């Protein structure tokens with residue numbers, strides 16, 4: 166069993182969770198008076214879906230929002246993601262890893278890419294269901310009263326281009342401010358029953 170600090174969407178204990186549609190509705194987060202939503206991420210094709218979250222996820226986000234200091238708001242970057250978009254994102258990361266690390270094996274590059282974007286198949290070819298394609302995962306940041314994102318050490322939209330280590334929650338090269346903001350986000354989300362992928 167991997168410790169939480171190493172869990173990724175393709176870890177065995179995550180993939181062991183059976184996924185069956187429970188009928189919980191997908192709700193548009195922009196209808197919430199508490200939660201903010203950013204522009205469509207990744208590509209224009211995400212526009213119709215990216216604000217959709219399972220009702221239980223939206224309720225937990227609203228709960229997490231209550232734990233934030235006044236003037237700060239959770240902002241949805243992306244909730245539901247169509248499997249076709251997920252495949253494009255994973256393939257781009259796998260390609261990026263192979264170009265950056267030509268001496269590494271395909272399996273190593275696959276594992277690195279899988280920490281950044283969930284694959285739709287294991288390296289051995291077994292089908293997998295990416296968390297975002299269930300409506301049960303959400304990417305968020307925090308914005309201030311003027312709608313400006315707090316300093317997290319990187320813009321959320323740059324996840325696919327920055328050094329992968331910078332995407333790890335506890336990257337040691339962060340400024341104190343960025344580390345504090347990441348910690349705040351993890352604390353409020355965890356308090357509401359959500360689980361962070363630390364890498």
Ligand SMILES: C[C@@H](N)C(=O)N[C@H](C)C(=O)O
Nearest residue numbers: 174280281282283297304
């Ligand atoms: C694509 C990136 N923002 C993201 O959501 N990554 C996680 C690991 C995922 O694809 O599930």
